[in-house]
Amino acid sequence: MLDALKVVTIVIVGMLVGVEFSVAxxxxxxxxxxxxxSNQLGRAHGGRxxxxxxxxxxxGSLVLAAAWAVARWQHPGTGLVVTGAGLLVLSVVMSVLLLVPINNRSKTWTPENRPADWKEQSDRWDRxxxxxxxxxxxxxxLLAAAALA
Structure with missing residues (x-):
């Protein structure tokens, strides 16, 4: 069961990384x-x-990593899983505090209603x-390394 949890977690987190890397x-x-x-309309559609x-x-990725950490508590590599889960928490916090507010504004923009600084806001979102x-x-x-520990 633990092996299946490891595989599912790594696949789900790996796909998340792939999508976000592709976006960037x-x-x-x-x-x-x-x-x-077209640039602005494409970004708005992607944001939605x-x-x-x-x-x-x-x-979901965070829940899987947390479940993995709990399931293998006091086993080799647990620190890697916990640290990986902690980084997933950080990614969620970054999303909520930094990226989501910009995305919530930009996903409603059209060429007719976008603000004058839309490019600057898009560049900030990108950073x-x-x-x-x-x-x-x-x-x-870290999660991939923990699977090998």
Whole structure:
């Protein structure tokens, strides 16, 4: 049972990292190469679509990591799992405090109603997102290492 929990946790967190990495380094660069209106509309649509899915994915990843930590308490590698889960907590806190407020505004923007500083707000979201991706990669790495311990 513990082996299945490890695998499911690593797969779910790994897919989360992959999606968020793709947003940061592929999708946003594609959108950035589009004309201004298309860029902004694409980001708004992505914000609505992923904004609806990500809370479940982030919390689900955290619950799985926490369950793994509890299930293997006092076994080798538990510290790695706990630290990985702690980084997932940090990613959720970063999301709620830094990224979600910008996303909640930007997902409603159209070329007709967007604020004059929409690009600056999008750039700020991107910077916060890069930091969150780094935290997620670290969490995934620790969980993967714990599976080998």
């Amino acid at each position: 380094f592929v999708i946003n660069r594609i959108l950035g190469a589009l004309p201004e209106d 679509m992923l904004g609806a899915l990500m809370p479940f994915w982030y919390i 916060y997102h890069y930091a969150r991706v780094a935290v997620l990669i670290a969490a995934f790495t």
